[in-house]
Amino acid sequence: MEIVTRPLFPSLVWTTLFDDRETLNPLLLELANRMRKADPAGVAKTNVVGWQSPNIIQTLDEFGEINRRILDVCRQISESQNFLPNVAYHHQAWVNISPPGASNTIHFHPNCHLSGVYYVSLKAPECGSIFFRDPRIAARMLRPPIGAETHFTATEVRMRPEEGRMYVFPSWLEHGVEVNRSDQDRVSLSFNVLATLQPSSAA
């Protein structure tokens, strides 16, 4: 008897590793540290101990290359999911500098479609992983007795950060970042992307 598995409503996380990370990342690291120096207080959101910039990266010329990459990656993903071709993509991005002991509490990103993170500088695996929580709330009612977790039974999934790697996920997918237990800062850029229909040129 053949039993066929059909995934329904899967939660997708996309990832890509930039080939030029060894030249891109030192520039981003310098810009990130310069921003922190200019605004040591930063903003307080999900960051515990860590420093977070305001959501202004998308307005800064010096971050032009990473802003383009964010939009390119998200546009490719959106097109793979049949977003309409006349959609405009808007994004906001910010810097996270998480020193040893810092973490990000579990959260999601309201009012946007795609969110993500790009890792600039870190020491893995001690710097901690990003983790995603099963959004199927009803699945938490009664867990089956299991040995090892599968995609069907897992309640959280961890993904190890890597310098030069970008993760993108639906903004509604709850996630957090473990405590940085390394001896150096974990530096990343996070972003939100909103897709809107462009006004018709005939209007």
Ligand SMILES: [Fe+2]
């Ligand atoms: Fe987040």
